[in-house]
Amino acid sequence: MKTKYIIIVLFLFAFIINSCDKVSPPFVEGRDYCSGNKKVLLEDYTGHGCNNCPEAAVIAHDLQDFFCERVVIIGVHAGYFAQPYLNGDSLLSADFNTEAGTTWDNYFGVSAQGNPNGLIDRVKGPSGYVISKDSWAKVIDTLLQNNAKAMITINNEFNIDTKILTTSVQTKFTEDVSGNYKLIVCITQDNIIAPQLNKNEEIGPTPMDINYVHNHVLRKAINGAWGESLNGSGTVSANTSYDKTYTQEFVDDWIPKNCHIVAFVYHEDTKTVLQAEELGVLE
DSSP states (O other): OHHHHHHHHHHHHHHHHHHOTTOOTTOOTTOOTTSOSOOEEEEEEEOTTOTTHHHHHHHHHHHHHHTTTOEEEEEEEOSGGGOTTGGGOGGGOOOOOOHHHHHHHHHHTOGGGOSSEEEETTOOBTTBSOEEGGGHHHHHHHHTTSOOSEEEEEEEEEETTTTEEEEEEEEEESSOEESOEEEEEEEEEOOEEOOEEOOOTTTSSSSEETTOEEOSEEEEETTOTTOEESSOSSEEOTTOEEEEEEEEEOOTTOOGGGEEEEEEEEETTTOOEEEEEEEETTO
C-alpha cells in the first residue's frame, strides 16, 4: 500500500508539471527532500466513523516517507465522526477525543467542513486553515523549501516503575523573529487496534475494519491546548534558547513503546507553526 500511494503522489507531481505551464517550482523533478532543517506539522483530523479517513491516514504516512521524515503527524480525533458509540454502534465504542483536539477542531473548524481534512503548519490560506487531503502534498512541498526559524530538541526519560515521563524541550531560534511564540507539547500513540469504518478495500475490510491500526493518535497536550509562551512578546534574537521541562503520568492505555512526544512552536497571533519535532518516549 505504501508504494502505491507514493506512486500516486509522484504521478500527481508529474501531471501538474506536464499539464499546466502556469505551475512553477516547488514542483521540481528530483528535488532532494532529505536536505533542509525545516519540518512540517500535519494534523490529520479523523474519526472512527469516517469511512474516507483510512485513505487519508495512508496518504499522511506515505507523505512522511516521501518527504524524508520531515513531516510530523498528529491524528486528531474530533467532531461528529469521532463520537464513541456513533449512531448507537457498539463496535465504535472507543473514545479517542481529547480536550486539546476538541479545542483545536472548534477553533479551526476542521470537522465542520467534513472529514478527512487537515491543517498543515496551521497556515491560513485564502479559504481558511483547512486543507483537503488531496492538497497536503503540494502545501508540504512548498513549506519544506523554507529554512527553519527555530530548532527543537526533545529529551525523554521514562520511569517504568512509576509510569512517569519527564520530557525536556529546548527551542532555539535560528533567526530574529518578532511576536509572542508559544510551545505545545503533546503525546501521540501508534498501534492502537480498534474498529474503523472504511470504504477502500485495498486498505482493509469494508465497510468496517474490526482490527484497524490507528497511528499518531493524539492522547494529550501536556501543557494545554494552546501551550505556553516562550518569550512573552517583542523580538527574539537568533541563537536565543528556551528550555521547558514537563512531567506526565501515563495511564494504562498509553503503551510507552508506542508513544511519542510531539512538540511544536507557533506564533500566537497567526497560529502559524515555525517548527515541529517528535521523539519516541523510550528512545
